[in-house]
Amino acid sequence: MPFPEYQRTESFAERMDKLDPLRRYREFFFIPERNGRPVIYLCGNSLGLQPRQVAEYIGVELDAWASLGVDGHFGGAHPWVYYRKRSKEALSVLVGADEDEVVAMNQLSTNLHLLLVSFYRPSSKKYRILTESGAFPSDQYILESQVKYHGFDPADAIIEMEPAAGRHTLKTEEILEAIDRHASELALVMMAGVQYYTGQRFDMEKIAQRAAYYRIPVGFDLAHAVGNVPLALHDWGVDFAAWCSYKYLNSGPGNVSGIFVHQKHGKAFDLPRFAGWWGHDESERFLMKKGFKPMGGADGWLLANDNVLGLAAHQASLDLFMEAGLENLTLKSEQLTGYLAFLLNQLNERNKPVIEVITPGNPRERGAQLSLFVHKGGKALFDRITNEGIVCDWRNPNVIRVAPVPFYNSFKDIYKFAHVLENALRAFD
Template identity: 65%
Template sequence: MSNQINFEYSLSFAQKMDEQDPLKSFRSKFFFPKFDGKEAIYFCGNSLGLQPKTTQSYIQKELDNWAEMAVDGHFHGEDAWYHIRKKSKPALAEIVGAHEHEVVAMNNLTSNLHFLMVSFYQPTAKRFKIITEAGAFPSDMYMLETQVKFHGLNPDEVIVELAPREGEHTLRTEDILLAIKEQGEELALVMMAGLQYYTGQVFDMKAIAQVAKEVGAYVGFDLAHAAGNAPLALHDWGVDFATWCSYKYMNSGPGNVSGIFVHEKHAEKPDMIRFAGWWGHDEGERFKMEKGFKPMFGADGWQLANSNVLALAAHQASLDIFQEAGIKNLRQKSETLTSYLEFLIEEISGDTGVIEIITPKNVKERGCQLSLLIHKGGKAVFDEFYKNGIVGDWRNPNVIRIAPTPLYNSFEDVYRFAQILEKSIKKFV
């Protein structure tokens, strides 16, 4: 593991690490953007993952089915569209730590949050509060705000935002758990990120779910930055619901299909309030076209419309790579790769005062991403990176997010980044 390795700031060390990497061949399965004719150093998988080279053939297969069979493609062919959602379930279940009946790919992330909130946020006069993290991703903030207003309530009185202590950048687990206990019988829901997009902090979802359950509240997570990145065990943790996108670490294409998790304890609750559609109805009776919604077992019962076949094809191209690589193997490499990045940043920036890493140092409290707080130079530091072929991500007011992704990034990528970082810092010291 990373804490047993004596890292070195040298090309030979990085190349040696790559030679020993059992996942090194997976890099060749992806297309890289070019910069001045050379592959860019792509550290932006936390925003949009690279395209697998197989994606086109996966989509083309469904285009061919459409061309050759038209409507009959729903029930004929190797992957009949009527059941095509099932193909992604094994990989999704493994990635998020769930049973296959607890997951399904559908819609997009914020749509799924709204649909899940219909079921899991039913405020009463006594129990109506929602806990979330301060500075959540804007889409989550807007979703919560409008859900609360939909129930005729005042967001300022309902939503409890938890902020780090003064002088700190990340939330302490004990503060989150204390807030849950303090809200107690007034708390209806804990709804927050699994991995905070700005700081890169992975929250202790297991502890949060347990304490929320103790006070009688539901708990749900937005796993946009956690799925395919951080270790997840949603079923064992007792999380009620979660959703994620597939275009970041799961490399399924810009804006592509989301997925949901609904714990099996909610699998057979036909009277549970939800917004229904015919694809969530008992598929054995779906074509009877009768009144009376009968939800399918598990997460499938939250589906609305029929599956987006072309989107699922692109999704599957990446999921097949995940299954080949193994989520545990990817996590092991990720911890080492990100620790090497951290070592080099600290080695180079030293006491210059230009950069501060605000992502937790504990590898169990972070994924691939390191968030760099820029104290000198501002966005000019980021622009300097881009001029030299580094694709990262700038977030206002002053953070650069850098994410070495284990499926396709190498230790030499990290070393090359460090060389550019060293040159860039000298311009702003």
């Protein structure tokens, strides 16, 4: 499906949906209803919808538990003791890594703390962390607590890069210049892959290369990037990353996180880390001896045994990614988001400009999300479109986040959203 010349008509949206080779995947997900009608769900950046096959995948493990009991650890279709390995192929594709560099485990904040134990190793002169301003609160709290743990003052140790006056996003050159300027004192560069508020996609490759030039470890929180934008963490030389699975990965509320650790660190067994039974060499795990011997690769950061039911739900979505193909999903995502940007521009041309898209206009600098700074109506506008069956996301002070997901959103969804939004704005004239 080539990139189209967009049109502001319902018939155009319907025609695009008929041409969409991924249109059948919409039926693979439960679409919530309100007042007996399906909502227009544009909130996959907060919580992805449930794949219909989740119940089947979990059911297999519930049946194994019922029929095998403890023997399910080594028996059944998917022995639980190795269950995490089932997700490695898809995760490696999604983040651009080798299978030994990724593992599904824990939750995102827990994993970031575990990784910082290894990769934030401050000294009296090199102790500062470079990050973006306005990072997601959990990342702010993680960095604050880590620097405090090492005896430093967050106000001094954490350098937050802010956009220049009059702009909402950072330029790549500004980030690289900040690395250059603070290189002698930086112990870590850690930031989002896609910024949760603005929707800006950072140039992770250039950031990782510049940090590597100064031998500064670099890591990314990929909560809003994984399953959303193409990633090549191994080739980019990223040291570590972590993500959640409940947004674009559609794996269920609060479900399992995942980590990436580059191969260059995978057998650095003297690298400081917190240890747990499941990270111990699995060939010796059941000898139950003292002395932690980490597994090679990302698995060496495991602590506890697998959450099998959560991983089953996770796998139900990952298998859809493998079937649909990441390149196909990326192409449709760019088309859907491009259509949304087109319709918003048309809306502003017919009215006083009241919707300011603060997400970059270049498709290479964003993913599925557009963040709309509304200059009229505020939260009341958001409430009005919500009452009309739109599900998106409000962030103070005046931003509506809209995220078309290629698995289950259609071009007609985008057209209807823009139509509802324009009608709602008239109430505030």
